[in-house]
Structure formats: structure tokens, C-alpha cells
Amino acid sequence: MRSLFTTTLLLIAIFIKAQSNQTTTELVMSMSQRSLVMPGYLTELKALVARQAYEFWKEGNVEPYVSHLNVYQSLYEANKYLGYDSVRNMAYNQVGAHSNTVTSVVFGDNPNHYYSSSTDGKILKWDLSNPGSIPETVYESNKIIQSIEMSNDGEVLMAIFYQKGLALIPTNKDNKSDIQVLEDPQPVQTATFLPGERKYLTVAKTGELILKGFDAQSEQVGKTALKVNQLKVDEQDGTIYAGTDEGVLEAWEKPYEVKESPIEDIMKNWRKQSYFGYELGSFAINCLDISPNGNTLAIGRDRGDVILWDIPNKKLIRIISGHQSTVTDIQFNPKGDLLLTTSRDGTARIWDLTDSRKLPIILDDHDDWVFTGSFNPTGTQVITGGGDEFIRTWPIDPAYFAFRICAIVNRNLTQEEWAEFVGKDMPYKVTCGE
Known part of the structure; x- marks a missing residue:
């Protein structure tokens, strides 16, 4: 009986972890895509959402075959607009x-x-x-x-x-x-x-x-x-x-x-x-x-x-x-x-x-x-x-892109922005440090 109880707890823990990983993957993918489609004139917000998606991707055990592509593309696009030369119509890279x-x-x-x-x-x-x-x-x-x-x-x-x-x-x-x-x-x-x-x-x-x-x-x-x-x-x-x-x-x-x-x-x-x-x-x-x-x-x-x-x-x-x-x-x-x-x-x-x-x-x-x-x-x-x-x-x-964002953007996501792009049920964290 005790062995059955232990096995059941183990299966529940595995299930909870799998559900947590799936939730983190969906969050990373969603935030990366929302950053990508965000207009370039919202430069800082676009960059901070991409950076926070990167932080979740780096910390979480997320899906390994697609998420890296979404994270990379959103970070690049954010960096492009942070360093954009509108006079010569040229990106920083x-x-x-x-x-x-x-x-x-x-x-x-x-x-x-x-x-x-x-x-x-x-x-x-x-x-x-x-x-x-x-x-x-x-x-x-x-x-x-x-x-x-x-x-x-x-x-x-x-x-x-x-x-x-x-x-x-x-x-x-x-x-x-x-x-x-x-x-x-x-x-x-x-x-x-x-x-x-x-x-x-x-x-x-x-x-x-x-x-x-x-x-x-x-x-x-x-x-x-x-x-x-x-x-x-x-x-x-x-x-x-x-x-x-x-x-x-x-x-x-x-x-x-x-x-x-x-x-x-x-x-x-x-x-x-x-x-x-x-x-x-x-x-x-x-x-x-x-x-x-x-x-x-x-x-x-x-x-x-x-x-x-x-x-x-x-x-x-x-x-x-x-x-x-x-x-x-x-x-x-x-x-x-x-x-x-x-x-x-x-x-x-x-x-x-x-x-x-x-x-x-x-x-x-x-x-x-x-x-x-x-x-x-x-x-x-x-x-x-x-x-x-x-x-x-x-x-x-992608760590280079993530570092560059926080070197240029002099703020973090606000509580309201966090609630919109991350979720009200996720504990607030600073994206680029104090």
C-alpha cells in the first residue's frame, strides 16, 4: 500500500512538472510573438517583453525544438529598433x-x-x-x-x-x-x-x-x-x-x-x-x-x-x-x-x-x-x-541581444505591463535589475 501511495505521489509530481513546463513554453512563445508583432515605435516595451521572454526561456525547462527560434527572432527585432538609424534607414548590425x-x-x-x-x-x-x-x-x-x-x-x-x-x-x-x-x-x-x-x-x-x-x-x-x-x-x-x-x-x-x-x-x-x-x-x-x-x-x-x-x-x-x-x-x-x-x-x-x-x-x-x-x-x-x-x-x-537591451533601456516593465504581457497570476520580477 505504501509503495502504491509513493508511486502515485511520484506520478502526480511528474504530471505537475510537465504541466508547468508546458505553461512556461506557451508563455515564452506567446511573449516572443507579441514582441515581434509590436510596432517599432513602442521600442522599449517591445524590447522588454522580448527580454523577459528570454529570461523565462533561460530559466525554464521549455520545449527545445522551436522556442529558441522565437526567442532569437524577437530579441533581434527588438535590438534592431533600439539601434535603428532612421536617417540612413539602417539597423545597428x-x-x-x-x-x-x-x-x-x-x-x-x-x-x-x-x-x-x-x-x-x-x-x-x-x-x-x-x-x-x-x-x-x-x-x-x-x-x-x-x-x-x-x-x-x-x-x-x-x-x-x-x-x-x-x-x-x-x-x-x-x-x-x-x-x-x-x-x-x-x-x-x-x-x-x-x-x-x-x-x-x-x-x-x-x-x-x-x-x-x-x-x-x-x-x-x-x-x-x-x-x-x-x-x-x-x-x-x-x-x-x-x-x-x-x-x-x-x-x-x-x-x-x-x-x-x-x-x-x-x-x-x-x-x-x-x-x-x-x-x-x-x-x-x-x-x-x-x-x-x-x-x-x-x-x-x-x-x-x-x-x-x-x-x-x-x-x-x-x-x-x-x-x-x-x-x-x-x-x-x-x-x-x-x-x-x-x-x-x-x-x-x-x-x-x-x-x-x-x-x-x-x-x-x-x-x-x-x-x-x-x-x-x-x-x-x-x-x-x-x-x-x-x-x-x-x-x-541570444544572450548578447538580451544584454544589449538592458544596457540601453533604462527601465523595467511596469506592474500594468507585466499583468498584460506576462499575467496577473505570475509573481512580478524586474526584467533588467533595480
Whole structure:
């Protein structure tokens, strides 16, 4: 009898806790949504409701798969209006200096500096620690810059021109005695740096994969009959991956033991390489990235989805769907547990790869296609750029947004506001401290 009584009490406690968790989840979701739809001229109230929802979310055992998205979006929207420049029509996390579409953003060896390229022919250097500063123009051309890449040592930028070849540009003016701006006029489909070496790989218009050094010497290392949109070289074994317009993932890998330099092996033995073509459907493959541990290849497609590919076992892991249009850029964070995607649907998304049930964080404040995105080297922020000519910075941890609200808003919710947005039956708390 006593055992039955104890079991009954335990079940009641579990039921009460479950009901409490459900109530907290509903409150967090409701407050986040009410903050989101609140007009921007109610700036402080909008921010405080979002902040209090965050406090309940952080303290309570709430639903783990959706609530984080609502909390993040409401906190971002509140911060946007707290720092809004109505004269220039710009939010606090938004910078603009390009006069046309932003095509790429990449980081160098300094975690506070990143570079952007545009179809306006410019490459700009930005200071992440001082968003309001005027960017430095490191390169300017009358050609359309299709994309840029950074060498592993952070000393050289590669600007890939639309149907006009490429240029190699030193990132530090002091390096110009060692590395001059080098123009390679041979038209290319795409190109990439080789990991750890001052060499780069191009795909010529006629399909030859050509490895070149900064001294302009070149050697063919492969051949393709398909249109290549992006190249990626595995720094662990030198395997070359190509995403093609026909939806085929091409791979050139070596059946022999790699001794010292995978790249030198490729140059000497490319005719002995094993070639594989993986048909992944009829949708163009636009972008590729390899996880930090080298085990997973992320493949962004025209279909609006991402294929995660198991590199060691050469098989599909899973497909991530969510974008409503072409995936334009893709990148793993430094830990490899998050994946950033950008799309022509006007959004960037941050996917949690540790749990497929969790909805992505959606970054949707661009007014046009989003063409490019990058994690900063510490993995704490995301930089995006697109067709609206602007670049935006996005902290990943919502705690940053929550802190900023209380640093700017000099009050708490009133008793009346608490009763309306939280509830009369909830004990009053100060949102931002005394």
C-alpha cells in the first residue's frame, strides 16, 4: 500500500512538472510573438517583453525544438529598433559601402577583420570590432567579382572574376615586396586555394583542372566535361571535390599512399587518380564545405536543400530541407556542430547538426537574395551579404541581444505591463535589475 501511495505521489509530481513546463513554453512563445508583432515605435516595451521572454526561456525547462527560434527572432527585432538609424534607414548590425550585390565575405588571420567582394568590382576590409568604421578598399577593378577566397595563412586574397580570370591580392600592404598583385587572365569557371600551400586550382572554361603557383607555372591535374560551380580540396588527403551544374558531385582521389605533400602527389600522379562521379539528382550543386574533422561534405543545391555526405564511407548521411530557393553559400562553424546556409529566398539559416529535430535559427532581415555568409573564426557571429548591397552581423548567442537591451533601456516593465504581457497570476520580477 505504501509503495502504491509513493508511486502515485511520484506520478502526480511528474504530471505537475510537465504541466508547468508546458505553461512556461506557451508563455515564452506567446511573449516572443507579441514582441515581434509590436510596432517599432513602442521600442522599449517591445524590447522588454522580448527580454523577459528570454529570461523565462533561460530559466525554464521549455520545449527545445522551436522556442529558441522565437526567442532569437524577437530579441533581434527588438535590438534592431533600439539601434535603428532612421536617417540612413539602417539597423545597428548593418553596414553598407558597396554599390552593388555583395558576393562574398571571408575572414583573414585576424578574427576582427573580414573582407567583402561585390559585383561593383571592389574588395573592402572591415573591422568587426568597430562596425561603424569606414572600410578600407584593398582592391578595385572594372570587372565583376564573382567570389573571393582567402589563403590558409591569411596573406592572400583570390578574386575570381566573371568570365575574366582571377587576381591574387596581398591582404597586408607590407607584404607587397614579397607578394605582388597577380592578374591571371585565363577565364575560369571557378578556382580555390590549395590547403597550406601557395598554389591554387582552377577549372578552365574547357574543363581542365589546372594547378598553378604564384610564379604562374601550371600543370594539369584533372579534366571534367561538366560545368563546375565550386571546388573544394580536402586538406587531409588532397581529394578534389567539384559541385557541378548538372547535379553531379565529382571527386578525384588517389589510390596510393600520401607521403609528404598531397598536392605534389596530385601534380605527379594525377593520371593514376581514381575519379568518381556521384549523381545526386538533377539540381545544380552551387556550394561545398568540408567539416573541421574532415568526415562530412556539405552540399548546397538549387533545390533549396543541403546534402550531408559521409566522406570516409562515400554515402549520403541525410538531406536538410527548409530554404524556399537556391542555396548560395554554405559553411561549417569551427566546432563542426553548426551549419550556415544562405539562399535566394532572402534568408540565412543556422542549423544545429547535433539534433535534426531542432528548427534552424532564421536570419531574414535582408531585402534581397542572400549570396554569402561566414562564421567568424571564434564561431560566435555570422556575417551575411546579398543583393540589397548590405552586410549584416548576427551574434549566435541570444544572450548578447538580451544584454544589449538592458544596457540601453533604462527601465523595467511596469506592474500594468507585466499583468498584460506576462499575467496577473505570475509573481512580478524586474526584467533588467533595480
